[in-house]
Amino acid sequence: MAVTTRLTWLQEKRLQHHFGGKQFSLLYKASVHEFYSKNLLEKCCNQGPTIIVIYSENYVTGAYLLDSLQEERDVPVILFALQETEISEYKIGSHRLETLFYDMYRNAFENKRVTMSSKVNEELGLPEPCTTTFQECEVFRCEDLLDKRKGEGVTGTLLFAMSTYKPYKDMVHQIRILLLGPTGAGKSSFINSVKSIFRGHVTNQVLVGCDATGISKKYRTYPIKDGNDGQCLPFILCDSLGLSEKEGLCEEDIVSILKGHVPDRYQFNSMEPITSRHHNYIHSPSLQDRIHCVAFVFDANSVEQLSGEMVAKIKRIRREMIKYGVVHLALLTHVDSMDLITVGDFPDIYSCVPVKLKLETVQRKLGFALSDILVVSNYVSEWELNPVKDILILSALRQMLWAADDFLEDLPLE
Amino acid sequence: MAMTPRLTWLEEKRLQILLGNASLSLLYKQSAHGCSIQKMVQRCSQQGPTITMLYLQKSIVGALTVDHIPEIVDDSEKQCASIFFIFQKDSLTVMSTLLLNLLKVTSDYLEFCSSDKLNFWIYPKKRVFRKPDRSVNRAVINSSTDLQYLECEVFRVEGIKNDLGYIKKMMTATQHKNKLLADLRAYKPHADLVSKIRILLLGPVGSGKSSFFNSVKSVFHGHTTRQAPEGSDNTSITEQYRIYPVKDGKDGQYLPFMLCDSMGLDDTDDEGLCVDDIPYIIKGCVPDRYHFNPFNPITPKHPTFITSPSLKDQIHCVAYVLDINSIKSLSSEMVAKLKQIHEEVLKCGVAHVALLTKVNDCDEVLQENFLNMTKRMTSWNQVMLINQMLGIPLSNILMVRNYASERELDPMKDVLILSALRQMLRAADDFLEDLPLEETGKLSSFCSSCKALVFFEKTLSYTSIAWMGPD
Numbered sequence: 001m002a003v004t005t006r007l008t009w010l011q012e013k014r015l016q017h018h019f020g021g022k023q024f025s026l027l028y029k030a031s032v033h034e035f036y037s038k039n040l041l042e043k044c045c046n047q048g049p050t051i052i053v054i055y056s057e058n059y060v061t062g063a064y065l066l067d068s069l070q071e072e073r074d075v076p077v078i079l080f081a082l083q084e085t086e087i088s089e090y091k092i093g094s095h096r097l098e099t100l101f102y103d104m105y106r107n108a109f110e111n112k113r114v115t116m117s118s119k120v121n122e123e124l125g126l127p128e129p130c131t132t133t134f135q136e137c138e139v140f141r142c143e144d145l146l147d148k149r150k151g152e153g154v155t156g157t158l159l160f161a162m163s164t165y166k167p168y169k170d171m172v173h174q175i176r177i178l179l180l181g182p183t184g185a186g187k188s189s190f191i192n193s194v195k196s197i198f199r200g201h202v203t204n205q206v207l208v209g210c211d212a213t214g215i216s217k218k219y220r221t222y223p224i225k226d227g228n229d230g231q232c233l234p235f236i237l238c239d240s241l242g243l244s245e246k247e248g249l250c251e252e253d254i255v256s257i258l259k260g261h262v263p264d265r266y267q268f269n270s271m272e273p274i275t276s277r278h279h280n281y282i283h284s285p286s287l288q289d290r291i292h293c294v295a296f297v298f299d300a301n302s303v304e305q306l307s308g309e310m311v312a313k314i315k316r317i318r319r320e321m322i323k324y325g326v327v328h329l330a331l332l333t334h335v336d337s338m339d340l341i342t343v344g345d346f347p348d349i350y351s352c353v354p355v356k357l358k359l360e361t362v363q364r365k366l367g368f369a370l371s372d373i374l375v376v377s378n379y380v381s382e383w384e385l386n387p388v389k390d391i392l393i394l395s396a397l398r399q400m401l402w403a404a405d406d407f408l409e410d411l412p413l414e
Numbered sequence: 415m416a417m418t419p420r421l422t423w424l425e426e427k428r429l430q431i432l433l434g435n436a437s438l439s440l441l442y443k444q445s446a447h448g449c450s451i452q453k454m455v456q457r458c459s460q461q462g463p464t465i466t467m468l469y470l471q472k473s474i475v476g477a478l479t480v481d482h483i484p485e486i487v488d489d490s491e492k493q494c495a496s497i498f499f500i501f502q503k504d505s506l507t508v509m510s511t512l513l514l515n516l517l518k519v520t521s522d523y524l525e526f527c528s529s530d531k532l533n534f535w536i537y538p539k540k541r542v543f544r545k546p547d548r549s550v551n552r553a554v555i556n557s558s559t560d561l562q563y564l565e566c567e568v569f570r571v572e573g574i575k576n577d578l579g580y581i582k583k584m585m586t587a588t589q590h591k592n593k594l595l596a597d598l599r600a601y602k603p604h605a606d607l608v609s610k611i612r613i614l615l616l617g618p619v620g621s622g623k624s625s626f627f628n629s630v631k632s633v634f635h636g637h638t639t640r641q642a643p644e645g646s647d648n649t650s651i652t653e654q655y656r657i658y659p660v661k662d663g664k665d666g667q668y669l670p671f672m673l674c675d676s677m678g679l680d681d682t683d684d685e686g687l688c689v690d691d692i693p694y695i696i697k698g699c700v701p702d703r704y705h706f707n708p709f710n711p712i713t714p715k716h717p718t719f720i721t722s723p724s725l726k727d728q729i730h731c732v733a734y735v736l737d738i739n740s741i742k743s744l745s746s747e748m749v750a751k752l753k754q755i756h757e758e759v760l761k762c763g764v765a766h767v768a769l770l771t772k773v774n775d776c777d778e779v780l781q782e783n784f785l786n787m788t789k790r791m792t793s794w795n796q797v798m799l800i801n802q803m804l805g806i807p808l809s810n811i812l813m814v815r816n817y818a819s820e821r822e823l824d825p826m827k828d829v830l831i832l833s834a835l836r837q838m839l840r841a842a843d844d845f846l847e848d849l850p851l852e853e854t855g856k857l858s859s860f861c862s863s864c865k866a867l868v869f870f871e872k873t874l875s876y877t878s879i880a881w882m883g884p885d
Contacts, residue, residue, distance in 0.1 A: 003462035004572055025439035026570070033460055042456040046447055048417045141417060141440075149423040168664060322643045347423070350821060370819035371638055405664060406641035412703060 022142035090123035145344025151387030181297035183242030186333035260285030587825035617735030619678030622771035650678035698727030765845035
């Protein structure tokens with residue numbers, strides 16, 4: 001009963017990429033709607049750009065129509081063939097639907113066989129002319145993935161929610177979110193990205209103060225200002241030395257950070273945790289000085305390669321956080337560099353197959369609940385903001401604030 | 415000619431969830447494809463399940479059909495199950511639904527109707543439609559009941575179950591959830607004997623006890639929460655006794671129940687919750703945040719031991735929390751331990767239920783009207799197993815799917831969670847009602863509540879009256 005496409009997720013992705021980041025909506029399926037070009041035309045005319053996909057025994061071929069299909073009207077056509085991981089194409093100019101099928105596919109519909117001319121075969125890099133069985137024909141409407149509806153409205157709502165957020169029972173003025181993770185995972189980039197969103201353009205403030213290799217060695221607490229009125233927002237992002245198997249942040253230092261003993265700009269020492277004798281040590285931290293939520297930051301592309309030692313270290317740290325009641329999440333960065341993922345996928349990022357598999361890997365390896373694993377794409381090389389990218393960053397931030405509320409609500413009465 | 419749906423993106427997401435995580439493909443848009451029925455049917459026939467949407471200023475009216483829309487043949491009529499709906503714009507709250515079973519296509523209009531002559535009728539040329547209404551003669555056109563719409567769109571719906579009962583259930587789940595929320599907010603324990611019911615969650619490591627609390631809180635907050643730590647370690651993440659109050663939203667009032675979370679049970683006696691701790695928990699002697707020790711149960715000598723707990727401190731309902739997928743593989747040691755615990759619970763006389771978590775077929779657990787559990791669900795075997803193992807009545811074996819992997823709330827899961835909670839409160843009321851008078855009388859020495867004293871005095875009065883009877 002249901003009418004669904006034969007395209008696999010991968011095939012659809014490759015075609016989308018090749019023809020400019022489109023989203024496909026199935027309009028016509030020959031096995032359901034009958035093998036008549038008239039039927040195809042009825043269902044697919046006046047739908048904007050469309051793509052015709054023909055499945056034969058050995059490969060997938062088709063035609064991309066750059067304009068609306070209309071009766072008695074020529075439309076610019078690009079023929080293509082999809083083989084394994086590559087797409088070849090052949091621009092053949094403008095054609096009417098009837099002549100397109102007659103010339104290129106020689107009565108394909110009537111005979112259910114595909115025979116393409118030598119020229120087309122040559123241009124598409126297909127083997128010498130052969131007749132293969134025609135299995136299916138599907139036609140899709142091609143829509144821009146970055147539908148305007150998906151960006152602006154949602155971003156505005158999220159920005160407003162962040163700006164007007166109030167911590168649980170006003171127990172603190174600002175939520176402190178600690179970013180922990182291996183060196184190079186993107187902790188500082190995430191802070192820059194958050195700052196950028198509220199400023200209205202990309203900023204790189206957080207890199208100031210790092211050494212030549214760009215690695216943070218100081219503990220930094222970054223308040224974020226609202227670009228509109230200059231007021232500080234109700235959260236502070238805290239950046240620390242990266243975790244590593246041997247050097248990196250001491251586990252004892254983490255406990256001190258959580259409790260609020262570590263001052264801004266404290267210089268970490270891998271060999272020696274902070275003690276109460278340090279001249280800037282905060283002896284009696286208030287609730288405001290404590291960490292209210294922790295985000296473990298991992299690069300989505302290297303999280304599988306974490307060593308056994310690093311995994312064990314992270315698990316020990318997590319146990320410590322559970323002991324102190326601090327709620328914590330995982331944040332995967334660089335989601336846009338995962339295979340076949342583009343900015344256009346961001347609005348539904350958690351439905352994408354590669355992302356699902358990645359999250360399941362992180363769950364198995366590190367023990368985070370699936371819903372506690374967030375994904376983002378930080379601003380790295382861009383100058384201007386992208387509303388769709390903002391959605392991931394702001395959504396992750398909102399989850400952290402909700403987690404902090406849970407932490408505050410769970411504190412024992414004092 | 416923009417082929418973009420009139421729905422906002424958020425509305426589209428909500429609609430997808432409402433339809434059971436279906437996906438939508440726009441097939442026909444009146445402003446782009448013309449206002450003739452022929453044009454509509456050409457694009458929308460033989461496309462599998464479709465949803466026809468009429469946009470008004472503040473609402474969306476339409477019909478969902480799980481059968482193909484037929485191709486146009488003069489005045490064709492077809493058996494075609496469909497569901498008429500009215501959504502509120504923006505929130506997509508379902509305001510009305512109605513099952514219909516016939517679809518008629520003429521050259522001028524599309525008509526969905528039922529055998530008793532209710533019909534939903536769309537006349538694209540004039541951009542008018544008629545809502546199902548028993549009193550209107552369908553032959554009359556341009557009557558005062560015809561309403562104007564702004565746009566008509568038809569989408570193919572993929573990934574939807576081929577079952578209108580299911581779809582109607584999904585659409586009405588939100589209404590039912592809201593009713594349950596209202597009932598729970600208004601709930602008062604039997605005779606106001608206590609202000610909050612305490613529900614104890616007991617069960618093996620990893621069965622979903624802490625997750626159930628998080629899920630309950632999530633439903634009342636409207637987004638997923640994570641106050642109680644959860645994890646996938648093999649030993650219990652929960653090592654402390656926690657008494658969790660639940661608020662009705664972040665800034666709301668406290669609700670009239672608390673969920674008490676304990677350390678998980680383990681097969682061996684060296685790990686997990688000590689069975690000897692349980693009677694003390696039930697009596698209310700264990701303070702919030704007490705750190706359990708598998709080797710040393712709490713004793714009256716412990717500095718924070720509550721020596722004279724009142725009725726409000728004790729547990730009023732115990733919920734045995736079990737992973738529905740692990741029941742068949744419970745070890746004999748665990749079964750024995752559960753039975754031992756159950757005997758203690760029975761001895762204490764406390765209400766008890768079983769809570770089966772990780773249900774896969776959420777949509778099958780309840781009847782279409784949500785009033786009762788069904789036996790058609792694939793999990794019924796597990797229910798029978800628990801019934802036999804512990805002797806818990808079938809109506810007190812509850813099923814939920816906690817929010818553990820999900821990022822968005824789902825009305826069907828909400829309904830299961832809230833229904834389970836309601837059943838626990840009902841069981842607790844039975845327990846309170848069954849308390850002997852001397853138990854309730856203890857209130858007078860522990861609690862200064864006027865209500866309690868009044869209750870106590872009234873009880874004495876009734877007793878006196880009975881005593882002075884004819885005999």
